[in-house]
Amino acid sequence: MNTVITAEKIELPPGAVLKLLGNWQEYLMLVLQLGDRAYPRIKYRPGEILLMAPLPEHGRDVSLLADIAKVFLDRLEHRYDSFTPITMSLPEVSGIEPDYCFYIENWRAVVGKKRIDWENDPPPDLVIEIDVTSYSDINDYLVYKVPEVWLLKNKQLLVYKLQGESYVLGESSYFPNVREIVQQCLQIASEQTTSEAIRWLRNFLQ
16 A cells, blocks of 8 residues: 545555644644544644554554553552543644553543543543554653653563653553563463453453
8 A cells, every 4th residue: 555645535554654744733634634533643743743554463552551451450449541542632732642541540530521621631640652663752741741651662561650851761650560461461462362361461460
């Protein structure tokens, strides 16, 4: 498949990342053109628009990491709300679509809401990003002050914690030993299935 960008359609081959020069209004026009389509993904930074068509492994890994987080949260009896797909946006500053996000401490702030006000409502407590195509950038979440971001890169989980005005690598505030557990689940999923990985995790946490 070739890359196609016209007024009528936007098509990218799997794994492609396209960077365009553009302003906020042009970003909004592309968002409107894409409508409710899940792909390609679209991101705005001041002066540029990025489009990305995920590879199949992207969706599989997103699903696995989100399921791991849910198993942990249920085991710890935490209340939470989770979202995908979702668009986070600050006019003229940022537009981004995290792979998955969780409200854990701030779940009350989003219960029953059809729209989240990113200028006034609290951000997600946890965002999950899968980086297969070098499209993801941890610093995209700084303007929202997301407390914790998981970035899966080269099949390794990196846990970033917000400290002041920057992110630093650390351990999850919500899930003990999550990096090691994710590695085990990824291994099981690659040799068997994601369902076997989640079944192993539930048994492990009993």
